Amino acid sequence: MNYYKKLLTEISVPESAVDCAKCTDMYKCCTYRPFIANFLAGGIGDKLETFDLREWDFTICGLSPNLNYRKQFKGKSGWGFGTDATLLCSFYNQKTGGCNVWENRPGVCRTFFCKSSYYDEGQTYWKSAEEVTWQLEWILAEDFLHHKGWTFDEIAEVKAYLHESAVEKKAKLPMAATFSSVMEAISFYKQAQQYVMDLKTEDVEELLGRSGLVKQEQVLAQKTKLR
Numbered sequence: 001m002n003y004y005k006k007l008l009t010e011i012s013v014p015e016s017a018v019d020c021a022k023c024t025d026m027y028k029c030c031t032y033r034p035f036i037a038n039f040l041a042g043g044i045g046d047k048l049e050t051f052d053l054r055e056w057d058f059t060i061c062g063l064s065p066n067l068n069y070r071k072q073f074k075g076k077s078g079w080g081f082g083t084d085a086t087l088l089c090s091f092y093n094q095k096t097g098g099c100n101v102w103e104n105r106p107g108v109c110r111t112f113f114c115k116s117s118y119y120d121e122g123q124t125y126w127k128s129a130e131e132v133t134w135q136l137e138w139i140l141a142e143d144f145l146h147h148k149g150w151t152f153d154e155i156a157e158v159k160a161y162l163h164e165s166a167v168e169k170k171a172k173l174p175m176a177a178t179f180s181s182v183m184e185a186i187s188f189y190k191q192a193q194q195y196v197m198d199l200k201t202e203d204v205e206e207l208l209g210r211s212g213l214v215k216q217e218q219v220l221a222q223k224t225k226l227r
């Protein structure tokens, strides 16, 4: 199994206290737009063309809500959770109350639970699980970019734009780090997906390094203690 998918399987824990099908929030917890790493966007593939993504940036690192949205989200600081339609994720399906990109939703969505069957320990666990999936998503997205010839400095410029401080700094996305059309972006993201799916376990372990592997082990050990 691909390393990323294996990690997603390993971190999963049944959450019997959370019945999302009976969620009382109008838009569930999807009044938030997540960063979607290039290889995950590649998994969504041609379907990306069917969504209204005007308030998103197509970057080499992945798909990100644009500065305008991020400013708005930050300004509301949690107000409107589950109810504010202006914050709604473009991938939310208003008819079914589901996610239109379920298979390729990022770790931040997979690890969010508004409450946990394991109380505070569960919430702490999910926070750690989010951190390791986030870290792995970035490592894989960046490795693909290096494979395509992008330098550390060029990638750092895009990361600065994607960082939350970019809103105050009014940072700009470097032109070279975006695409001339949605089709061009989709093609690039599909290449990223193929590249990441083909990586071998030993390749990913080398990318993670000792500290990354230890962090994953710690999270999985945390999981075994949940009661």
Ligand code: SF4
Residues within 6 Å of the ligand: 018, 019, 020, 021, 022, 023, 024, 025, 028, 029, 112, 113, 114, 115
């Ligand atoms: S995790 Fe999200 S969808 Fe599930 S019950 Fe909580 S707010 Fe609703």
Ligand code: SF4
Residues within 6 Å of the ligand: 029, 030, 031, 032, 033, 034, 089, 090, 091, 092, 093, 098, 099, 100, 101, 102, 105, 106, 109
């Ligand atoms: S990607 Fe899917 S799960 Fe995540 S916020 Fe959007 S609609 Fe919700």
